[in-house]
Amino acid sequence: MGLLASCFTNHIVYGENQSPMGQSHLLKMQAFKASLVRHDSAPSPSPSNTSPSPQPQEGDGSTSTRVYHVTSYGADPTGKTDSTDAIIAAMSAAFEGPKQGFLMEGIANLGGARIDLQGGHYLVSRPLRFPATGAGNVVIHGGTLRASDDFPTGGYLIDLSSSSSTNKSPQNNKTTVDAQLSSSSYNYEYITLKDLMLDSNYRGGAISVINSLRTSIDNCYITHFTTTGIQVQQGHETYIRNSFLGQHITAGGDPGERNFSGTAIVLAGNDNAVTDVVIFSAAVGIMVSGQANTLSGVHCYNKATGFGGTGIYLKLPGLTQTRIVNCYLDYTGIVAEDPVQLLISNSFFLGDAYVVLKSVNGVANGVNIVDNMFSGSGKGVEIVQLDQSKGPFKDIDQVVVDRNNVKGMKLRATVAKGAAQGNGTSWTVDFNGVLLFPNLIRDVQYSLSTNGGGFPNHVLRNSSANRVVIESNVAVPGSVSITVNQGVAIHEAS
CATH class of the missing domain: 2.160.20.10 (Single-stranded right-handed beta-helix, Pectin lyase-like)
Structure with missing residues (x-):
């Protein structure tokens, strides 16, 4: 509009000394120019004199x-x-x-x-x-x-x-x-x-x-x-x-x-x-x-x-259905009451920030806290914590806390691996330092290797209190590798 107005101005200056026919043309151009000016282009009057x-x-x-x-x-x-x-x-x-x-x-x-x-x-x-x-x-x-x-x-x-x-x-x-x-x-x-x-x-x-x-x-x-x-x-x-x-x-x-x-x-x-x-x-x-x-x-x-x-x-509580992805929890944490269908993924937790699962009716189902980064001050703050002040979690299924990388904080997970070596009939691995839920192991997979003269019979003897015990029928020098899982319930086939 500024360029167009400038063109009109040049025409007006040039045409002021033209013939009557040119003056008529000039008046038409001026009218056309005025029609293009916005009604509200003029400065607004001050509030004091505006009604x-x-x-x-x-x-x-x-x-x-x-x-x-x-x-x-x-x-x-x-x-x-x-x-x-x-x-x-x-x-x-x-x-x-x-x-x-x-x-x-x-x-x-x-x-x-x-x-x-x-x-x-x-x-x-x-x-x-x-x-x-x-x-x-x-x-x-x-x-x-x-x-x-x-x-x-x-x-x-x-x-x-x-x-x-x-x-x-x-x-x-x-x-x-x-x-x-x-x-x-x-x-x-x-x-x-x-x-x-x-x-x-x-x-x-x-x-x-x-x-x-x-x-x-x-x-x-x-x-x-x-x-x-x-x-x-x-x-x-x-x-x-x-x-x-x-x-x-x-x-x-x-x-x-x-x-x-x-x-x-x-x-x-x-x-x-x-x-x-x-x-x-x-x-x-x-x-x-x-x-x-x-x-x-x-x-x-x-x-x-x-x-x-x-x-x-x-x-x-009971039907969360929330997705928290690619977020930055900077000296702040996340609290979830009785989480059911909750995803926390690809997020960064700084300054000892952590996730709290809070028990209301003791339910945690379909929770995935995976692929996050946690960075803390080295004070031993756990990356995922349980608030069971109103009662313990007792209905736990499909909870996966895994694949998180941690610096300066304490790792917690629902999936863990451990190993033990010894010469005898029993090998024990304590997972309490890693597992999120107390006294809960739903699934155990293990392997026993020995360099002795024979291969003994062996069995999973115990998995209570987040401690796994493997025993053999004869004493042998061997090592046990164990993987445990807390979050998947074993359902009976219908």
């Missing part, structure tokens, strides 16, 4: 652009005055705009309407709640929202919920998969929040997504929350990616880091994903209480483990 415009030309739904600039509704991009009503007015206008059919049944398609924060810094005194349910295909992007000093402490800066939403506690989420897949249970679909900085000002949380479908939170910086940075409750397929979350803005070494109180992300729904996200300050990095969620490329370095917190907490 809210309920239907600005560029966002009133009568044009095809469907871009709703919040300053056109009276928002103050300097952050000096409250912009709550103005931003809600822009959101309302977007939802009242033209529809293009439906997404899920009952979810109107708003055609990609964009609520543009225009790179401003806006003060917000109450949650920005979407004005209506049953709509989707909307984007909010490009600016900073900061909670005012009187913002409600239990609120969220952006609230994707409705008055009819069921506010269940994330720790007691009992919604069934069938109910979540019912279109009538969704408030919104395909809402995108991107390129935002959300400052909760130690007054509450940043984003709440309740009963929504296919929500995207991308490239957001969320800080100063005291409750939850991002809450996902019920709904389906919320994707959080390329974002940074921290209660305190720090890169480590800040004395205030010990004053954690918030949780960065809560996933209390199914089929969500957190990808390439950094959590640098929180009491709990990610709290998961819904099934079939994926965490990938997550870097937790809130150092909460050293101060009594947790990096990732899986609070859904």
Whole structure:
């Protein structure tokens, strides 16, 4: 447009002394130039002399652009005055705009309407709640929202919920998969929040997504929350990616880091994903209480483990169905209650960070903790630990802790190999220094080699208390090689 305008200017200068026919041509060119200038290209008036415009030309739904600039509704991009009503007015206008059919049944398609924060810094005194349910295909992007000093402490800066939403506690989420897949249970679909900085000002949380479908939170910086940075409750397929979350803005070494109180992300729904996200300050990095969620490329370095917190907490005993892959647990650990179908793989644990399997009803089934790296300080911290304060694990099946490489920490595994040599009738190998579960060996394989004159009869005599005893009927000089496995139950053939 700049080049085209320059061309018009040159034509105008050249044509000012031309014939009347040339002047007529000039007027037509000037009119054409004016038609190409954006309505909102002129600088916005200052907030002090701007009154809210309920239907600005560029966002009133009568044009095809469907871009709703919040300053056109009276928002103050300097952050000096409250912009709550103005931003809600822009959101309302977007939802009242033209529809293009439906997404899920009952979810109107708003055609990609964009609520543009225009790179401003806006003060917000109450949650920005979407004005209506049953709509989707909307984007909010490009600016900073900061909670005012009187913002409600239990609120969220952006609230994707409705008055009819069921506010269940994330720790007691009992919604069934069938109910979540019912279109009538969704408030919104395909809402995108991107390129935002959300400052909760130690007054509450940043984003709440309740009963929504296919929500995207991308490239957001969320800080100063005291409750939850991002809450996902019920709904389906919320994707959080390329974002940074921290209660305190720090890169480590800040004395205030010990004053954690918030949780960065809560996933209390199914089929969500957190990808390439950094959590640098929180009491709990990610709290998961819904099934079939994926965490990938997550870097937790809130150092909460050293101060009594947790990096990732899986609070859904009995049906975990969580995959944690390619993550970086940096001075933070993972806790899983009664894990059933849990994968922790290809991740790096630094600073004595470890995994805890916590017994609630004593169940551990279908757990794979494999191919990870653990690095510690040489204090003998175990890479995988059991919390059996509420009772021992007694239902253990298909648990594999293996192929992890360890430096400066104590190896724990469910598969181990050992050897013993001697001249006699008995060989004993003690696996307590390696095996994860106490007094549990499900499978033993061994071989006996001897360089004596004959080959004796031999047998597995005992495998209790994680000690394996092999005996022969005659004394011979020999060596025994033994492999044991804790995690696979021996089922009787039907």
